Amino acid sequence: MLSIAALARCQCEQTPVGTVAPHAEVTPIDLDLGVTSVGVRVQGVLTFRNTGTAPLNVMDLDLAGPAFFAIGGETAPGAIAISASIALLVEARPDQVGTFTATLAIVHDDLERNPTLVRVHLRAVEPPPCDDGNPCTEDLFDTATAQCSHSFADGLACQPADRCVIDAVCQQGVCLGTQKECHDTSMCTRDVCRQLDGECRFLENPAACDDGNPCTADVCSSNGCAHEPVPNGDACDDHDACTGGDACFAGVCLGTGAADGELCDDNDSCTTGDTCSGGRCVGVSIVAPRAEGERVFETPLIRWDGAFLHRREVSMTDDGIFVGMDHLPIPEPASLSHVIFAMKQCGTAHYEFSYRPPDGHVFVSYVRREMQLDPMGGLRIVVGIRQTRDQGFVPQTTGYLLDPRGQVTQSLIQVDGGETGRSLLPDSSHIFGTLWPLMTGPVPRDTPADTNLVVVREDSFGNVLWRHERTSGDWAEFLGTAGPRVLFWAKESWGALDFNTGALVWSSPTPFIADQMALSTALNLGLARVGATSAFAITVPTQLVGVELLEGRQVFVFPDREDPKYVPRTDPVIAADGRIILLMQRATESESGEMTPNGLDFVELFPDGRVQSVTPLPYAFPDGFIATRSIDRWDDSSPTVADDGITYVGYGSQFWAIEPGGNIRWTVTSTFADAFTGTVPLLREDKVLLISESARKIIGIRTNGGRMSDEGWASFRHDNRRTNFTP
Numbered sequence: 001m002l003s004i005a006a007l008a009r010c011q012c013e014q015t016p017v018g019t020v021a022p023h024a025e026v027t028p029i030d031l032d033l034g035v036t037s038v039g040v041r042v043q044g045v046l047t048f049r050n051t052g053t054a055p056l057n058v059m060d061l062d063l064a065g066p067a068f069f070a071i072g073g074e075t076a077p078g079a080i081a082i083s084a085s086i087a088l089l090v091e092a093r094p095d096q097v098g099t100f101t102a103t104l105a106i107v108h109d110d111l112e113r114n115p116t117l118v119r120v121h122l123r124a125v126e127p128p129p130c131d132d133g134n135p136c137t138e139d140l141f142d143t144a145t146a147q148c149s150h151s152f153a154d155g156l157a158c159q160p161a162d163r164c165v166i167d168a169v170c171q172q173g174v175c176l177g178t179q180k181e182c183h184d185t186s187m188c189t190r191d192v193c194r195q196l197d198g199e200c201r202f203l204e205n206p207a208a209c210d211d212g213n214p215c216t217a218d219v220c221s222s223n224g225c226a227h228e229p230v231p232n233g234d235a236c237d238d239h240d241a242c243t244g245g246d247a248c249f250a251g252v253c254l255g256t257g258a259a260d261g262e263l264c265d266d267n268d269s270c271t272t273g274d275t276c277s278g279g280r281c282v283g284v285s286i287v288a289p290r291a292e293g294e295r296v297f298e299t300p301l302i303r304w305d306g307a308f309l310h311r312r313e314v315s316m317t318d319d320g321i322f323v324g325m326d327h328l329p330i331p332e333p334a335s336l337s338h339v340i341f342a343m344k345q346c347g348t349a350h351y352e353f354s355y356r357p358p359d360g361h362v363f364v365s366y367v368r369r370e371m372q373l374d375p376m377g378g379l380r381i382v383v384g385i386r387q388t389r390d391q392g393f394v395p396q397t398t399g400y401l402l403d404p405r406g407q408v409t410q411s412l413i414q415v416d417g418g419e420t421g422r423s424l425l426p427d428s429s430h431i432f433g434t435l436w437p438l439m440t441g442p443v444p445r446d447t448p449a450d451t452n453l454v455v456v457r458e459d460s461f462g463n464v465l466w467r468h469e470r471t472s473g474d475w476a477e478f479l480g481t482a483g484p485r486v487l488f489w490a491k492e493s494w495g496a497l498d499f500n501t502g503a504l505v506w507s508s509p510t511p512f513i514a515d516q517m518a519l520s521t522a523l524n525l526g527l528a529r530v531g532a533t534s535a536f537a538i539t540v541p542t543q544l545v546g547v548e549l550l551e552g553r554q555v556f557v558f559p560d561r562e563d564p565k566y567v568p569r570t571d572p573v574i575a576a577d578g579r580i581i582l583l584m585q586r587a588t589e590s591e592s593g594e595m596t597p598n599g600l601d602f603v604e605l606f607p608d609g610r611v612q613s614v615t616p617l618p619y620a621f622p623d624g625f626i627a628t629r630s631i632d633r634w635d636d637s638s639p640t641v642a643d644d645g646i647t648y649v650g651y652g653s654q655f656w657a658i659e660p661g662g663n664i665r666w667t668v669t670s671t672f673a674d675a676f677t678g679t680v681p682l683l684r685e686d687k688v689l690l691i692s693e694s695a696r697k698i699i700g701i702r703t704n705g706g707r708m709s710d711e712g713w714a715s716f717r718h719d720n721r722r723t724n725f726t727p
Contacts, residue, residue: 022080023052024110026118031104033092033122039143040127041093043072046118048106049085056080057109061088065102068093069120077107094124134503135159136170160500161457161465162429163198168500172550174484175500188220195429195459215248227251241265242276269297270346270686286346287686290702293657293666296688299347299698302339304328311678311692312635315373316720317404320684321350322698323379325371328354340371340381342406346688346700351406357383358396358414365393366475368515372424373721377404384419386435386449386475390442393449393474395435417454421478421515423486424723428460431486431499433478436469448474453490455497466502477513479528480717481725483521485549489513494528496552506552514541516638518572518580518713519726523607524548525555527572527580527713531562542567544582546609556609564595568636570649574712575641579612579660580605582639583651597621600651602662615662619654627673628652630695635678638716642706648689650676655691657703668701670694680716683708 026048036042050056058077063069072089080086090104100122105115127141130148135158137150158168158175168177182191182200188209189202209218209225214236216227229251236253238246241264243255257279258264264281266274271283290296301309306329313325326339338357342350358364366386373379379402387394395418401410417434424430438450453476457465476490485496485505495507514529526549531542542562546555559566569585586599600619604612621628628651639649645660650668655676657665670676672694682690687705692698708714710727717724 020054021052022050022054022056022110024056024108024113024116025049025051026116029118031090031118031120035123035125037127038094038097038124040146041091042122043089043091046088047085048088050080050082053082060107062105063102066100068095069102090120092122097124097126099123132504134173134498134505136173136175162195162500164193164195173505174498187224194461195465196463215251215253241281242279268345269348287688287702292702292704294702296700296702297346301326301696309692309695310369311630312680313369313371314680315371315722316682317373317377322690323371325369353402353406357398358385363388368420370422372723382419382422386418392439392441392443395437420476423481423725425725429458431457431481433488435476453488455486455488457502468497468502477515479517480519482519482549483727487517487526508552516571518574520574520712521726522711523578524550525607529568540567544568544572558605558609565589569600570637570639571716573639573641573714575645576643576709576711577645578607581641581647583649597625602658613662622673628677630674630678637677638680640681640708640715642683643709644706646706648681650679652677682720
């Protein structure tokens with residue numbers, strides 16, 4: 001190959017004017033390969049043209065510079081026809097940091113421009129840091145793809161943020177171990193391990209020795225619990241409506257019995273005709289004589305113009321107390337109040353608590369409400385808001401803790417950040433998501449809100465175990481906790497964090513996701529409604545996506561293509577037997593492109609997304625889609641599936657109990673067009689199903705006694721207590 005100097009000496013003749021001759025042109029004359037990481041190959045293309053009147057012969061190509069520059073492809077010297085061109089590929093794989101230049105000489109027979117010289121240059125930098133913060137992954141920079149890669153470092157010893165987890169090793173990208181046990185010799189303490197530092201704490205617990213007997217004095221001692229009888233004659237209550245003059249005698253509460261047949265009150269609104277019989281108050285059940293699918297009772301809520309029951313914000317204690325969130329307007333000055341009401345049995349009031357939420361006195365763009373019951377019946381209320389654009393999308397959160405009697409034990413009002421969701425864990429710790437503002441003042445119309453999603457895990461003492469923060473833009477979602485994974489969506493990407501450390505395990509681009517997921521650790525499956533088709537003046541998720549929880553690989557998409565004529569109309573649930581259940585809405589499209597809904601399908605899918613059954617439901621949409629929506633028109637219905645496989649779900653004026661395979665067991669029909677849209681069914685132990693009918697009524701329906709299962713994601717937020725967590 002000739003040197004550049006030798007090539008220059010060949011320019012010894014000038015082509016006479018007007019003769020037939022080739023003409024060489026190259027673009028660009030200065031080729032910038034940009035900035036690349038050390039070890040990563042980059043390429044650039046030159047276009048070499050013959051704009052002359054005779055063929056152009058290329059004799060040689062010479063690239064002078066660092067050895068990692070090279071001529072790519074299979075280009076070889078040869079003739080270029082008149083008005084033709086060839087592409088020359090130049091590539092480089094730098095082996096050190098710095099700025100580098102090479103010169104490409106193209107030798108040809110256009111003597112006026114021979115050789116043509118092209119400057120080639122690049123800047124090489126260190127590979128980007130690939131540490132994802134997760135001690136249970138091996139982090140590498142892949143020079144072949146120019147991207148970071150993360151693989152599970154299973155078997156590696158690790159230390160989770162929860163210091164009560166000991167002997168931990170990495171498993172599937174998560175630091176897992178055994179729970180430290182704390183025990184003392186006293187029966188009068190509650191023994192706990194403080195997760196912040198692993199220290200055993202022994203908390204005084206006077207209730208540990210309470211035998212529930214009003215006629216004994218309960219005392220804790222080094223020898224355990226002692227129960228001494230109180231003096232005879234002390235007044236007491238044997239909780240028997242058919243006795244009177246109750247008093248203690250030898251440590252027992254005794255009363256004088258009433259005559260059989262005497263009227264009494266057994267304090268159970270699910271019975272009627274209560275009378276004394278054999279010294280006990282006995283009533284006749286109003287549940288037992290009802291046939292399956294019949295209404296047992298109705299409880300109207302306060303009749304108030306503008307009142308609105310938040311149908312999805314409902315919970316139920318383990319002993320069947322229903323808790324709901326009502327929304328009542330306050331006329332002067334114009335505002336609103338949230339009323340938390342608890343209802344026993346078949347409509348008996350238990351307690352009521354009201355407060356003014358932050359959205360009661362400001363205009364808001366987003367509102368997220370949530371209620372969660374702990375195993376002891378205490379209630380956590382959280383309302384997170386985002387104010388309007390004119391207010392800079394300022395977020396606020398209101399929180400209250402109520403005891404089982406409805407008394408406030410803690411309040412936290414207008415905290416910086418707007419809560420997006422929360423998981424209550426079995427060890428009484430919490431994982432929650434908050435939108436954190438990064439800007440102040442009004443936001444121009446074409447400027448998105450600048451916020452971060454902050455996900456935090458707190459122990460039962462309120463200590464922060466870990467904190468994960470990431471950019472979120474205008475909005476984000478906390479999607480729930482499933483075993484070793486904490487799910488979120490932010491900045492057009494959804495992903496999973498390590499339950500024990502908060503480190504990112506995986507993420508996947510997703511433009512839009514609805515605010516709920518169904519999660520199953522047993523199936524390693526997470527389900528979410530995705531898409532953003534605008535129809536009926538509402539943003540409608542158009543597909544259901546299934547993803548592996550552990551590694552984030554997509555399992556399926558249903559339907560396999562986006563079609564506004566066939567969209568999910570409910571959040572999905574996962575039955576104990578692995579069926580995925582949801583309602584799909586059918587629609588027709590007019591010549592103008594307007595969608596008109598015309599039917600609902602009950603759909604069952606296998607865990608891999610294959611269709612198991614499709615059953616058209618006997619439901620006719622009324623004129624006007626909006627007529628079927630509840631006042632909170634963003635809410636779709638949420639199915640509940642019992643452990644015997646029966647699905648309870650409603651939409652519009654219809655509510656159904658549907659067997660596996662699609663057979664309708666019974667139907668409840670309402671006169672209200674939006675009666676059951678958005679309702680969340682709750683199953684009680686006494687064979688009564690509780691749902692809302694329209695905005696101002698709670699009804700109880702007799703069932704066959706099936707219960708929700710802890711396997712899968714049997715209902716909205718998984719269980720009666722709405723913990724948003726599945727083991």
